[in-house]
Amino acid sequence: MSQKSILEIKDLVLNLGEKRILDHLSLEIWPGHIHAVVGPNGAGKSTLANTIMGLKGYLDFDGDILFTKKTVKEFSVDERARQGITMAWQEPARYEGLTVRSFIRAGADDKSEQNCRHALELVGLDPKTYLSRAVDRTLSGGERKRIELASILTMEPKLVLMDEPDSGIDVEALEKIFDAIQYLKNKGTTILLITHSTTVLEKADHAFLICCGQLIEKGSVDKIMQYFGQKCIPCDHKNEPKTE
Amino acid sequence: MNRDQLINALYESIGEACVTDPGIAHIEIHANKVLGVHLVEGLEIEADELKDGIRATLVVKKNTKIDQPVRICFGLMQKTGIQKIDMNIRLEENARVAIMASCTFPNAEEIVHTMDADIDIGKNAEYIYLERHVHGTEGGINVVPKAKIHLHEGAKFRTDFELIKGRCGKIDIDYEADCERNSYLDMVARISGRADDRILINERATLRGDGAHGVLRTSIAVRDRAKAEIKNTLVATAPNARGHVDCKEVVQGEAIANAIPIVEVHHPKAHVTHEASIGSVDSKQLETLMSRGLSEDEATDLIIEGLLSPEGQPF
Numbered sequence: 001m002s003q004k005s006i007l008e009i010k011d012l013v014l015n016l017g018e019k020r021i022l023d024h025l026s027l028e029i030w031p032g033h034i035h036a037v038v039g040p041n042g043a044g045k046s047t048l049a050n051t052i053m054g055l056k057g058y059l060d061f062d063g064d065i066l067f068t069k070k071t072v073k074e075f076s077v078d079e080r081a082r083q084g085i086t087m088a089w090q091e092p093a094r095y096e097g098l099t100v101r102s103f104i105r106a107g108a109d110d111k112s113e114q115n116c117r118h119a120l121e122l123v124g125l126d127p128k129t130y131l132s133r134a135v136d137r138t139l140s141g142g143e144r145k146r147i148e149l150a151s152i153l154t155m156e157p158k159l160v161l162m163d164e165p166d167s168g169i170d171v172e173a174l175e176k177i178f179d180a181i182q183y184l185k186n187k188g189t190t191i192l193l194i195t196h197s198t199t200v201l202e203k204a205d206h207a208f209l210i211c212c213g214q215l216i217e218k219g220s221v222d223k224i225m226q227y228f229g230q231k232c233i234p235c236d237h238k239n240e241p242k243t244e
Numbered sequence: 245m246n247r248d249q250l251i252n253a254l255y256e257s258i259g260e261a262c263v264t265d266p267g268i269a270h271i272e273i274h275a276n277k278v279l280g281v282h283l284v285e286g287l288e289i290e291a292d293e294l295k296d297g298i299r300a301t302l303v304v305k306k307n308t309k310i311d312q313p314v315r316i317c318f319g320l321m322q323k324t325g326i327q328k329i330d331m332n333i334r335l336e337e338n339a340r341v342a343i344m345a346s347c348t349f350p351n352a353e354e355i356v357h358t359m360d361a362d363i364d365i366g367k368n369a370e371y372i373y374l375e376r377h378v379h380g381t382e383g384g385i386n387v388v389p390k391a392k393i394h395l396h397e398g399a400k401f402r403t404d405f406e407l408i409k410g411r412c413g414k415i416d417i418d419y420e421a422d423c424e425r426n427s428y429l430d431m432v433a434r435i436s437g438r439a440d441d442r443i444l445i446n447e448r449a450t451l452r453g454d455g456a457h458g459v460l461r462t463s464i465a466v467r468d469r470a471k472a473e474i475k476n477t478l479v480a481t482a483p484n485a486r487g488h489v490d491c492k493e494v495v496q497g498e499a500i501a502n503a504i505p506i507v508e509v510h511h512p513k514a515h516v517t518h519e520a521s522i523g524s525v526d527s528k529q530l531e532t533l534m535s536r537g538l539s540e541d542e543a544t545d546l547i548i549e550g551l552l553s554p555e556g557q558p559f
Contacts (some may be wrong), residue, residue: 055531077534078543087535093528096492098550106546107536134550148532155536 005066006031006190007052007159012063014051014213021047022061023213029159029192034185036193036204036221038228040235044213045194046090049161052192053087054080067159081107084158090167090194092144095135100147103135108154119150122183124176141168149180160184163194178203201225245321250274254317257350258378263315270315273298275327284310287341297328297358304369306336313372314341319348320355323384331361335369335399342372349377352413353384361391365399365427373403379410383439387415395427397453405433408552412437416444425453425482433462434552437470437499448477451485451514458487465548466499477506480514487516494548495524 007029014022021044029035037045051058052065054077065072072080086107095103104119105111117127123146133139135147145168152160165181166174181191181203193200201207207224209217209232217227245253251272255262263270269287272279276298278291286308291300304310320327335341349355365371379385387407395401407415412435423429429449437443443466449458460476478487491503505518525547533543 053531053535056527076540077531078537078539081535081537085535086537089528089532093526093532095529095547095550097553098546099553102546102550106533106538106543151536 383411385413
């Protein structure tokens with residue numbers, strides 16, 4: 001393992017049912033950078049994020065996940081979070097009755113009102129309008145995505161897994177999300193973007209290309225962008241994972 | 245404890261200060277003693293002490309609009325006892341009042357608290373009644389609130405029953421409402437049960453007047469070995485009556501919940517809907533909060549707190 005790695009995925013093999021979703025996948029994430037995992041639909045990108053976070057249904061795998069040089073394989077989601085890993089979902093959860101204030105405070109180190117307000121402002125939402133609202137169906141998916149990101153900002157994690165940060169987001173809101181990602185980076189947080197969007201990929205410092213659960217290529221964003229655009233997007237590969 | 249100490253203890257147990265604002269009407273009742281009464285213009289309260297409780301009549305006079313919510317604090321500070329409350333509430337035509345009632349039994353080990361209310365809401369009158377219970381951690385309490393409510397033409401009635409703090413013990417709610425033309429009824433119950441608590445709710449409303457509206461909503465969380473049985477019935481017999489029944493129950497551990505929303509429509513121009521959900525806490529909700537470092541129990545508590553909060557049941 002490189003001295004520089006904050007996260008190392010070692011020969012990860014994960015099956016869901018009869019299907020192999022991650023197939024001997026290995027990669028290293030360096031601290032303080034924005035990394036992107038790109039690949040077509042069904043490549044295993046979200047599965048990778050879910051497995052790193054330790055979500056239910058993604059715990060039974062071969063290989064290992066090392067975070068700050070220690071295995072987190074046996075850790076629950078909250079134990080991983082307390083180590084410094086967190087995640088932003090492609091479609092954030094809704095909570096009836098739970099206010100934005102309570103949601104943001106839940107994971108915050110600094111639970112002050114000022115900190116909650118600051119986090120909302122960073123994602124472009126007016127605290128006066130949002131703090132007392134519930135994180136429920138009255139908020140759009142884009143609003144919930146930004147509120148979720150605000151909660152991550154107050155948590156000050158070491159590593160953020162962001163699954164499809166642009167999904168369901170308008171152009172203006174996406175800029176605010178990119179600003180918040182940059183803010184996290186400036187604070188020393190490592191970001192792993194899960195995406196199939198070249199717009200999101202452009203924001204990364206470094207990228208990995210995966211397909212059928214395997215690492216196809218890694219390197220600079222330009223290199224991966226070229227490969228992705230020229231070989232993946234036109235590819236008629238059906239991304240059907242191997243059957244055991 | 246003397247009278248003032250008891251009043252202080254009642255308010256302290258619900259985490260609030262005694263009411264001192266002369267513009268706010270209030271009444272404090274401990275066991276079968278009326279400790280304090282302060283009225284405002286247009287509001288009349290008469291109370292008689294009974295052997296195990298009190299009988300009270302509350303009247304809001306015609307055209308009286310009481311701006312500040314009236315505070316009522318009921319309770320028993322001791323561990324055992326009985327408190328029976330017979331309430332006769334009458335809002336005359338065009339009257340308006342909101343009552344914030346707190347029922348506090350912080351040390352309950354073997355307590356029975358019953359409430360028999362007869363509520364008559366006059367033509368175009370508006371009555372809001374928020375009842376919050378604060379119980380101890382032992383669960384030795386039996387709460388039996390019963391109410392018969394009559395809404396005259398154009399009347400509005402909104403009630404919100406909250407029992408979230410402490411063990412609910414055994415609670416048996418039985419409310420019946422009768423709604424005349426163009427009246428509006430909204431009844432909400434939010435209750436959390438744990439250990440071997442028992443929750444029984446039986447609410448019935450009849451929308452018998454043209455254009456009457458009614459909503460019956462319950463949000464219940466049961467954990468451990470607690471049990472909940474909810475039966476909400478909405479009957480519409482008039483044209484343009486509109487109603488909805490909504491039961492939400494979250495079940496954890498070995499708890500058991502059942503919900504029966506019943507809708508009956510006796511007129512082709514009436515429309516009543518219902519919705520019931522019983523389930524555990526959603527895994528995405530849970531994992532999102534756990535990914536912020538909350539333990540599973542902490543995350544569950546926060547999700548249930550939200551579900552049972554007033555924000556989860558906006559009027």
